[in-house]
Amino acid sequence: xxxxxxxxxxxxxxxxxxxxxxxxxxxxxxxxxxxxxxxxxxxxxxxxxxxxxxxxxxxxxxxxxxxxxxxxxxxxxxxxxxxxxxxxxxxxxxxxxxxxxxxxxxxxxxxxxxxxxxxxxxxxxxxxxxxxxxxxxxxxxxxxxxxxxxxxxxxxxxx
Amino acid sequence: xxxxxxxxxxxxxxxxxxxxxxxxxxxxxxxxxxxxxxxxxxxxxxxxxxxxxxxxxxxxxxxxxxxxxxxxxxxxxxxxxxxxxxxxxxxxxxxxxxxxxxxxxxxxxxxxxxxxxxxxxxxxxxxxxxxxxxxxxxxxxxxxxxxxxxxxxxxxxxxxxxxxxxxxxxxxxxxxxxxxxxxxxxxxxxxxxxxxxxxxxxxxxxxxxxxxxxxxxxxxxxxxxxxxxxxxxxxxxxxxxxxxxxxxxxxxxxxxxxxxxxxxxxxxxxxxxxxxxxxxxxxxxxxxxxxxxxxxxxxxxxxxxxxxxxxxxxxxxxxxxxxxxxxxxxxxxxxxxxxxxxxxxxxxxxxxxxxxxxxxxxxxxxxxxxxxxxxxxxxxxxxxxxxxxxxxxxxxxxxxxxxxxxxxxxxxxxxxxxxxxxxxxxxxxxxxxxxxxxxxxxxxxxxxxxxxxxxxxxxxxxxxxxxxxxxxxxxxxxxxxxxxxxxxxxxxxxxxxxxxxxxxxxxxxxxxxxxxxxxxxxxxxxxxxxxxxxxxxxxxxxxxxxxxxxxxxxxxxxxxxxxxxxxxxxxxxxxxxxxxxxxxxxxxxxxxxxxxxxxxxxxxxxxxxxxxxxxxxxxxxxxxxxxxxxxxxxxxxxxxxxxxxxxxxxxxxxxxxxxxxxxxxxxxxxxxxxxxxxxxxxxxxxxxxxxxxxxxxxxxxxxxxxxxxxxxxxxxxxxxxxxxxxx
Numbered sequence: 001x002x003x004x005x006x007x008x009x010x011x012x013x014x015x016x017x018x019x020x021x022x023x024x025x026x027x028x029x030x031x032x033x034x035x036x037x038x039x040x041x042x043x044x045x046x047x048x049x050x051x052x053x054x055x056x057x058x059x060x061x062x063x064x065x066x067x068x069x070x071x072x073x074x075x076x077x078x079x080x081x082x083x084x085x086x087x088x089x090x091x092x093x094x095x096x097x098x099x100x101x102x103x104x105x106x107x108x109x110x111x112x113x114x115x116x117x118x119x120x121x122x123x124x125x126x127x128x129x130x131x132x133x134x135x136x137x138x139x140x141x142x143x144x145x146x147x148x149x150x151x152x153x154x155x156x157x158x159x
Numbered sequence: 160x161x162x163x164x165x166x167x168x169x170x171x172x173x174x175x176x177x178x179x180x181x182x183x184x185x186x187x188x189x190x191x192x193x194x195x196x197x198x199x200x201x202x203x204x205x206x207x208x209x210x211x212x213x214x215x216x217x218x219x220x221x222x223x224x225x226x227x228x229x230x231x232x233x234x235x236x237x238x239x240x241x242x243x244x245x246x247x248x249x250x251x252x253x254x255x256x257x258x259x260x261x262x263x264x265x266x267x268x269x270x271x272x273x274x275x276x277x278x279x280x281x282x283x284x285x286x287x288x289x290x291x292x293x294x295x296x297x298x299x300x301x302x303x304x305x306x307x308x309x310x311x312x313x314x315x316x317x318x319x320x321x322x323x324x325x326x327x328x329x330x331x332x333x334x335x336x337x338x339x340x341x342x343x344x345x346x347x348x349x350x351x352x353x354x355x356x357x358x359x360x361x362x363x364x365x366x367x368x369x370x371x372x373x374x375x376x377x378x379x380x381x382x383x384x385x386x387x388x389x390x391x392x393x394x395x396x397x398x399x400x401x402x403x404x405x406x407x408x409x410x411x412x413x414x415x416x417x418x419x420x421x422x423x424x425x426x427x428x429x430x431x432x433x434x435x436x437x438x439x440x441x442x443x444x445x446x447x448x449x450x451x452x453x454x455x456x457x458x459x460x461x462x463x464x465x466x467x468x469x470x471x472x473x474x475x476x477x478x479x480x481x482x483x484x485x486x487x488x489x490x491x492x493x494x495x496x497x498x499x500x501x502x503x504x505x506x507x508x509x510x511x512x513x514x515x516x517x518x519x520x521x522x523x524x525x526x527x528x529x530x531x532x533x534x535x536x537x538x539x540x541x542x543x544x545x546x547x548x549x550x551x552x553x554x555x556x557x558x559x560x561x562x563x564x565x566x567x568x569x570x571x572x573x574x575x576x577x578x579x580x581x582x583x584x585x586x587x588x589x590x591x592x593x594x595x596x597x598x599x600x601x602x603x604x605x606x607x608x609x610x611x612x613x614x615x616x617x618x619x620x621x622x623x624x625x626x627x628x629x630x631x632x633x634x635x636x637x638x639x640x641x642x643x644x645x646x647x648x649x650x651x652x653x654x655x656x657x658x659x660x661x662x663x664x665x666x667x668x669x670x671x672x673x674x675x676x677x678x679x680x681x682x683x684x685x686x687x688x689x690x691x692x693x694x695x696x697x698x699x700x701x702x703x704x705x706x707x708x709x710x711x712x713x714x715x716x717x718x719x720x721x722x723x724x725x726x727x728x729x730x731x732x733x734x735x736x737x738x739x740x741x742x743x744x745x746x747x748x749x750x751x752x753x754x755x756x757x758x759x760x761x762x763x764x765x766x767x768x769x770x771x772x773x774x775x776x777x778x779x780x781x782x783x784x785x786x787x788x789x790x791x792x793x794x795x796x797x798x799x800x801x802x803x804x805x806x807x808x809x810x811x812x813x814x815x816x817x818x819x820x821x822x823x824x825x826x827x828x829x830x831x832x833x834x835x836x837x838x839x840x841x842x843x844x845x846x847x848x849x850x851x852x853x854x855x856x857x858x859x860x861x862x863x864x865x866x867x868x869x870x871x872x873x874x875x876x877x878x879x880x881x882x883x884x885x886x
Binding site: 026028029032033037043044047048052053055056058062063064 | 290296298299323324325326327328329330331332333334343345346347348349350351353361364365368373374377378381429432433436454472473476479
């Protein structure tokens with residue numbers, strides 16, 4: 001797996017975890033939506049088929065594409081938060097390091113024990129980045145807050 | 160509303176009944192048909208222009224040769240009869256060349272039809288590719304099953320296939336061809352199929368579009384519009400080839416304007432269908448509130464710019480919620496609906512008439528072209544306008560409203576005039592002034608008002624209509640007849656008036672013989688009278704509103720009139736006709752036997768004036784005294800008055816004064832009186848707009864009968880007195 005593919009896989013894994021709280025219904029089509037998003041992020045985020053003839057006039061957007069875009073920003077934010085440790089690990093090791101940060105409920109997903117975690121300050125920073133990105137993509141405030149919290153909830157935080 | 164419980168009078172909360180506006184068909188069906196027909200008629204125009212470029216010189220040579228032949232056959236054209244003979248020779252000679260021209264016209268329309276069909280067939284494939292639609296996977300089988308269940312509830316045997324769009328797909332819509340429909344839902348909705356509060360209302364709305372046949376109508380209208388564009392541009396190509404551009408400026412701006420108007424009309428019709436789909440979905444689920452909730456939570460925010468709202472496919476959420484909350488707000492025919500119907504009708508009439516005129520030259524049916532065109536366009540216009548007015552009347556019978564038809568009249572007449580002034584048929588090369596404009600105003604208003612009035616009377620009998628909700632077919636038939644008659648008169652009267660004003664027809668000839676040319680119309684009020692009289696019989700017994708006319712709610716009584724009763728109305732009309740007949744006897748007794756032919760002609764014209772004048776008088780009284788349904792009841796008073804006046808006068812002339820018994824003459828006199836009365840009645844019909852908002856409903860039959868007799872006496876005395884005085 002190439003580095004880019006690994007990054008995409010990491011973003012997808014993190015976003016899927018966040019969505020299990022924010023929009024569990026959408027997980028059933030997560031795989032194909034993520035595939036579509038990574039193929040052309042802008043297209044996946046742009047509204048299509050508005051005001052169709054003999055349509056309903058709905059404006060019902062999926063959360064997943066926005067969540068994937070937020071997930072990309074969150075991964076970058078975590079890397080920034082971890083700082084020097086990222087350089088020490090090297091490209092290959094970063095993925096593994098990041099994966100050790102992911103958790104479902106109170107349990108880390110990869111490996112036992114949480115030898116790595118974010119501090120509360122780092123978690124707040126990651127949450128703010130997620131929130132800003134969600135807002136910039138036009139997500140309603142309530143949904144944006146829930147999504148940002150879901151991302152933080154998917155990361156092991158110390159204390 | 161109060162009810163007594165024990166010893167306490169309890170006031171129940173007031174509520175507004177919810178009429179089932181879907182009990183009658185949507186007038187937008189007629190508007191779509193008119194729109195498609197108008198687009199096809201543009202093909203006739205294009206075909207003609209192409210003919211002029213390709214075979215124009217050859218046609219001109221034929222015309223010159225035929226003129227020479229006609230001049231040779233009829234050298235002296237001083238007399239009118241010779242001019243007619245000259246014209247006959249010319250037309251017979253030119254008929255083959257004209258037929259070729261007609262086939263070019265028809266080929267233009269067929270080209271649009273064939274291309275439109277091709278576009279329609281290709282549209283599903285195009286939409287699937289453009290929107291990158293895919294079949295929903297196995298994991299969404301639950302959603303598919305729920306759609307199957309909802310489709311079965313609606314009565315759709317073959318449910319639409321569920322397709323998903325791109326991640327950005329936010330709206331739901333249906334497309335496809337009959338038997339192979341597709342339902343596209345936003346993925347965000349499909350994955351929530353277990354939440355019926357969200358999922359079901361949207362799917363029900365889309366299924367309602369399928370059930371109400373909106374998909375073929377809407378997509379066919381779009382397909383024909385798209386197909387018309389390249390055909391419209393064909394004259395541009397032929398002009399380039401021939402390097403002859405004189406016809407292009409007047410042609411291009413007209414067709415461009417036409418296409419924009421058609422596009423806006425289509426959008427407007429689509430918006431109307433949305434209300435019906437919402438109401439259909441709400442009726443299916445038995446509750447309108449879930450759909451309202453979805454509309455308020457998950458629909459497009461209203462566009463800020465009013466022009467964006469104007470071109471939108473959907474009404475605003477506020478408008479949709481308002482109609483769902485109170486279906487009585489649905490308008491049968493708004494001013495815009497009337498405008499669209501009138502415009503399309505006015506475009507359609509001359510283009511079809513022109514093509515038939517050249518196709519049928521020198522054939523036995525040539526003289527019937529106005530009737531043929533009226534019978535083609537009238538039923539569609541009746542469906543687009545008249546059926547809407549009848550629907551409005553049914554709604555009003557439940558809500559108690561008195562929706563004024565003035566907006567529909569204004570819209571339809573304005574539309575007719577705009578269509579006429581656009582001069583698409585002759586590209587502005589025709590004569591500037593004709594009698595068409597005043598006739599168009601009078602006939603357009605009369606058709607709408609006659610339809611509105613008969614609709615109101617029909618709605619008075621809502622509880623006892625034959626066939627219940629299926630009775631709308633009778634309404635359609637009567638409206639088709641009303642609009643066909645109006646459209647025929649709209650074509651024919653200007654010809655008669657032009658012939659008279661140009662000296663080709665004297666006033667005497669017009670009144671005595673010319674009116675025979677319009678006696679076809681006597682059958683129209685007769686049909687109206689039969690429907691009106693049977694409805695008056697049915698409305699006499701007051702019954703609760705039928706369930707099919709309501710969306711649930713308690714038992715309720717229609718807010719309809721039961722008076723005047725048929726017997727007294729007929730008595731008033733017959734009495735008035737008898738007075739007119741007696742008026743002619745009085746005149747005869749006063750002035751003695753006629754002295755010469757001029758005197759005889761003068762007396763015959765007096766008969767016609769007296770008979771039709773009295774009939775117009777009683778119909779006028781009916782219009783003034785009976786609000787709303789007066790336009791229909793005016794037929795029941797006026798027609799018997801004219802018939803009794805006609806047969807009474809001729810019978811008295813035969814049996815009292817010893818003139819010969821000639822039943823043909825009896826019929827000619829009577830039908831002439833009926834024709835004059837009906838034309839006069841059509842002119843007077845706008846009076847009903849003045850009394851329409853009046854609050855009273857029931858008018859006693861004795862009062863109407865008494866007023867009819869008094870007015871007929873006054874008219875008879877005035878006419879006879881004036882005639883004696885002028886001798």
